[in-house]
Amino acid sequence: MRYDPNRQPNGEEWSDLDESERIDLVVDYHRRARIAVPNLSIHASLHVIVENQILMGNETPVAATLGRLMAEGLDRHDAIHAIASVMSAVMFDAMKPQPNGDLNAAYFREVAALTAAKWRSQAE
Numbered sequence: 001m002r003y004d005p006n007r008q009p010n011g012e013e014w015s016d017l018d019e020s021e022r023i024d025l026v027v028d029y030h031r032r033a034r035i036a037v038p039n040l041s042i043h044a045s046l047h048v049i050v051e052n053q054i055l056m057g058n059e060t061p062v063a064a065t066l067g068r069l070m071a072e073g074l075d076r077h078d079a080i081h082a083i084a085s086v087m088s089a090v091m092f093d094a095m096k097p098q099p100n101g102d103l104n105a106a107y108f109r110e111v112a113a114l115t116a117a118k119w120r121s122q123a124e
Contacts, residue, residue, distance in 0.1 A: 003029045005047065005077035011055045022048040046084035053083075061112045072116035082119035086110045 001013050003025035014022065026044035030037065037043040053062035062083060069079035090107040 001025065005029065005080055006075055008054065008076070009051060014051065014055060019048060022051070046087060047080060049087065050080050050083050061108050065111050065114055069114065069116050069119070074116045074119065078119070078123075079116075081123075082114055082116070083111060085119070085122065086114055 001009070001017070003009065003022075005026075017025070023041070023044045026047040027040055030040060030044065050062065050066075053060050054066055055063075057063055065083060066076070066079050069082055070076060074082060087107060090103060090110060093106075094103050
């Protein structure tokens with residue numbers, strides 16, 4: 001199996017892999033595509049988490065947000081990055097020494113509110 005963030009992985013094949021194999025596939029893609037990122041291991045891990053959530057379908061708002069972001073003009077890879085940026089921000093907030101409340105609820109709320117325009121403005 002080869003990973004391509006612009007194509008949804010086959011759910012059954014993806015599910016048959018363990019997390020480290022999924023991460024290795026994402027790392028391999030970025031190396032083949034010569035996409036430089038500050039920390040490839042963390043970047044790949046975020047890809048895997050988002051892909052896993054997409055395959056959960058309607059259990060989370062992630063799959064619907066991916067579709068909406070793509071309809072708003074992002075390619076699938078950028079939409080994954082946009083969703084991962086929300087996840088990263090929520091995770092960062094969770095590390096602060098203050099009560100965080102329900103992190104899943106905060107993440108799902110932020111993902112549902114994400115737009116391509118908002119992502120583009122942050123990415124620039």
